[in-house]
Amino acid sequence: MTMATPAAPGASEGPASLQDLPEVVIVGGGFAGLEAARQLGRAGVPTVLVDRTNHHLFQPLLYQVATAALAATDVAEPIRKILRRYPSVEVIYGDVTRIDTVARTIGLADGRQRAYGRLVLAAGSRPWYFGNEGWRAHAPGLKTAEDARQIRSRLLLSFEQAEQAMDPEERQRLMTFVVIGGGPTGVELAGSIAELSRFTLARDFRHIAPEQARVILVEAGPRLLPSFAVSLSDYTRSRLERLGVVVRTNEAVKEIGPAGVRLGDETIRAGFTLWAAGVRSSDLGGCLGVPLDRAGRVGVAPDLSVPGLPGVYVLGDLAHLDGPDGKPLPGLAQVAAQQGTHLGRHLARHLRKGTPLPPFVYRSRGNTAIIGRHAAVYELGTWHVRGWLAWVAWAIAHVYLLIGFEKRLSVALKWTARYLSYERGSRLISGTGLLPGAGSPPAAGPVAPDRSPVVARDHAQDR
Known part of the structure; x- marks a missing residue:
């Protein structure tokens, strides 16, 4: 692989021509990395984007x-393809495993190395089991x-x-x-599973x-939804319970196994x-050799640079930057995208003209979560919307x-068809084998003779 000549640390004057610009290496093709690459590409700055997958994923869906x-093809x-209109941007399919901030290089899992003039780290996040990594096999994120x-x-x-x-x-x-987890992802998963079972699959089986x-x-x-207003949390719980979801708050998981979970002294077989x-x-x-917070995030300056590491910037879920309220900015797609746009645009000007990078200012477009059919919540400051209007606004915004x-x-056509028919068109089971804890395959012979419904326990027994 061609090695780029790293720029001198601390350089403040922009080169006179595009050919002399230091190469910017971006690690991560999520919202932050992609937006940074777009802005740098529009300015003609030599840029390399490295990602372990070949696609950008729209994670909110x-x-x-x-x-x-x-x-999956609907959200990836x-x-x-996204960056092909920018000739100055190169894409590398690879897994970055090493960063040397002294030599100003990154290393890939296959042994390749790449020098950088500026490094933008936007590698995102992963599910965290609070030190119980054995749970991962039984409860995927x-x-x-x-x-x-x-899943x-x-x-x-x-x-x-x-x-x-x-x-x-x-x-x-x-x-x-x-x-497990009552944030937006947990709420959306629970509501969607309830709708799948109660509407889509309701007439497809003979014995259940x-x-x-x-x-x-x-x-x-x-x-639920602790980052939202209490009234929206209460509404969310009410709507989920109307769908048949059993909501259990103030209960921490003690153990997760192949056949269920343990909450306190109670085991739920699942x-x-x-x-x-x-x-x-x-x-x-x-790999940067700087202090991290409890969530593994790198503390960054207001301009998104890493103090003490010239030419290194961190964005998105990997960055710890306090907002005006003194709390770290949330790990949302809109935060990451705004940071990527900000850094890419101003870093291009800095490299070409030597202008300093201004501080990043986050402008919230509101928080939203969908609960189910005709039900969603949206919050922007003191403006709270719930129900059908929030659901429509959510759909329009995400499309x-x-x-x-x-x-x-x-996606618009599929959502319209799903709304009218209650059907879901991507019901493929890929791979073989049984679920953990399911026991041996059913023995040959007659199946259950009639449609025996699952006997639902009284919810009070679960509390």
């Missing part, structure tokens, strides 16, 4: 891939397209196995789904009643458990934010 509402777009594919397969496989199970108690276990599947949402704190309770920043932050006309049209 990933839960719909996991629950069979959309296909090839990075090369949702961060990648592959995560969504596996969809295991979710649908639970119903397939329940259809063949002869033991009523085993049927009930297979049709019990536990979602999918609409009687149990969906349990567990939150360690006192309420066919599938999903994790939406916490994330931690990419481990690449530790608009998708990359490319083709994706916007495809």
Whole structure:
């Protein structure tokens, strides 16, 4: 691989020509990295974007891939396609594992190295199990397209196995789904699973009643959506319970195993458990040799640079930057995208003209979460919207934010068809094998003779 000549640390004057500009290396093709690459590409700055996948993923809709509402191709777009209009931007498909801030190089898992003049680290975050990494195998998180594919397969496989199970108690276990974490992702997953079982799958099986599947949402704190206003949290809980979701707050998970979860002294037998309770920043932050906060984030200056490391910038979920309220900016797509646009635009001017980078100012467009059909919440300052209007606004905003006309049209049409028919078109089980804890394959012979619904326990027993 061609090695770029690193710029001298601390250089403040912009080169006279494009050929003399130091190469900017961006690690991560998420919202922050992609927007930074676009801005640098528009300015003609030599830029390299490195990502371990070949696609940009629209993560706010990933839960719909996991629950069979959309296909992965609806929320993913090839990075090369997005950036092909910018000749100065090169894309490298690879996994960055090392950063040498003294030699000003990055190293890839296959042994390749690349020198940088400026480094933009936007590697995102991953599910965090608070030190209980053994839980990962039994309660997958949702961060990648592959995560969504596996969750969809295991979710649908639970119903397939329940259809063949002869033991009523085993049927009930297979049709019990536990979602851990009451933030936006957990709320959206729980609501979508409830709608999948009660509407889409309700008439598809002969020996089970999918609409009687149990969906349990567990939150360690006192309420759902803790970053939203209390009134919106209360509304969210009410709407989920109307969908049949059992909401359990003030309960922390003690153990997760192949056949269920333990809350305090109680064990909930479940066919599938999903994790939406916490994330931690990419481990690449530790390669910089600077202090990290409890979530693994790198503290950055107001201009998004890393103090003590000339020419290094950190964006998105990996950056710790306090907002006007003194709290760290949240790990939201809109924060990452605004940071990427800000840094890319002003870094290009700095490299070409020597102008200093101004501080980043976050402008919130509001927080939103969808609960289910006709139900969502939206908050912008003191302005709170809930119900049908918030649901429509959520749908319009997310279609608009998708990359490319083709994706916007495809998702809009699929959502319209789903709204009218209650159907979901991406109900594919990929891969083979049984769910953990499901036991041996059903023995040959007759299946259950009639449609025996799952016996739902009284919710009071679960509290």
